[in-house]
Amino acid sequence: MCNCISEAKVNLEAHLKAQIKPETVYSYDEIGFDNECFMLGGNTIGTAIGIPFSIEYYGKKKDGSRSSKLTKVKTNLFPSYCFLCGEKLPTRD
Ligand SMILES: [Zn+2]
Secondary structure, rough: OOOOOHHHHHHHHHHHOOOOOHOOOEEEEEOOOOEEEEEEOOOOOEEEEEEEEEEEEEEEEOOOOEEEEEEEEEEEEOOOOOOOOOOOOOOOO
16 A cells, blocks of 8 residues: 555645644644544554534424434445555445
């Protein structure tokens, strides 16, 4: 599996950190794509980016009226090929 995502992360992190004054940072929390996932396929391992897909819905109360609580269920669609170099990616099992 290619290293496009890992390489892109290094470049993107440097690009964003150039805009942050280090003296204003207490600590970094998460750095990375929102929808990245480790992929395993055969003897390869790598990172892939998923396209998020979600459903938001209001539940039903016992009396049949609408609950005020909005519930969200979400998943990711993972591509079969790297969107940067076109290499076939391992399929998720
Ligand atoms: Zn690639």
